[in-house]
Amino acid sequence: MNRMTGLLSLAILVLSGCGGSERISVCIDDGDPAGPICMEQIDTDDDFELITQAVGYLPNSDRVTKYMAPAKDDPTLLPTLFQNLNRYSYHIEFLKTVFAERFPALDQQKYLDLILQRETRRYFSGNIVRIDDPGEGILYGFTVYTAASREELLEVDEVKAIYDMILEVFRPEKLVYTFDPPDAMARQKAQTWESPGFPIYFY
Numbered sequence: 001m002n003r004m005t006g007l008l009s010l011a012i013l014v015l016s017g018c019g020g021s022e023r024i025s026v027c028i029d030d031g032d033p034a035g036p037i038c039m040e041q042i043d044t045d046d047d048f049e050l051i052t053q054a055v056g057y058l059p060n061s062d063r064v065t066k067y068m069a070p071a072k073d074d075p076t077l078l079p080t081l082f083q084n085l086n087r088y089s090y091h092i093e094f095l096k097t098v099f100a101e102r103f104p105a106l107d108q109q110k111y112l113d114l115i116l117q118r119e120t121r122r123y124f125s126g127n128i129v130r131i132d133d134p135g136e137g138i139l140y141g142f143t144v145y146t147a148a149s150r151e152e153l154l155e156v157d158e159v160k161a162i163y164d165m166i167l168e169v170f171r172p173e174k175l176v177y178t179f180d181p182p183d184a185m186a187r188q189k190a191q192t193w194e195s196p197g198f199p200i201y202f203y
Contacts, residue, residue, distance in 0.1 A: 026081070027040050035086060036050075038098070048172055051082055060131050066085065092106065116145060127143045142176075148185070153189045175198075
């Protein structure tokens with residue numbers, strides 16, 4: 001067992017007591033100068049800076065990271081996590097390396113099944129990008145990856161559930177739902193929602 005595997009095994013232990021169980025942190029800080037592997041809670045803009053990279057493909061946007069959140073009410077799933085892009089640029093690489101025991105033999109198809117389609121999805125995943133809008137100021141926009149078909153477009157209640165999960169552990173203001181500009185179908189879908197219960201940012 002190497003040092004990383006040992007640390008991760010320790011980090012995902014479940015402590016039992018008082019007739020129940022308590023999950024301890026699955027994101028560890030192993031002392032790497034690039035920061036912790038991931039974070040389970042972002043309290044400040046400095047936290048966000050620590051695990052993000054510069055982004056140049058979105059208007060009025062400067063920093064981005066990736067997140068994942070459980071798609072089912074299942075205590076065995078990982079909690080909402082924010083990936084440190086300075087350690088792992090790609091989500092599949094992050095899962096294969098950091099949580100190898102949970103995702104054995106994870107290949108591209110298994111990864112896509114894990115996040116893109118309702119039938120097989122276990123986690124929601126996407127980007128969180130910091131936006132400096134001339135009219136609204138600083139916003140933090142989350143996207144959600146889905147398969148490129150109208151049948152797989154998220155409904156408003158699904159996005160609301162994701163928004164609520166992220167908001168529980170993401171403190172910087174203001175969190176908004178958004179989409180990459182090329183994702184025209186998700187944008188069109190969101191434009192049909194009235195009073196969705198969460199803010200939406202249209203590039």
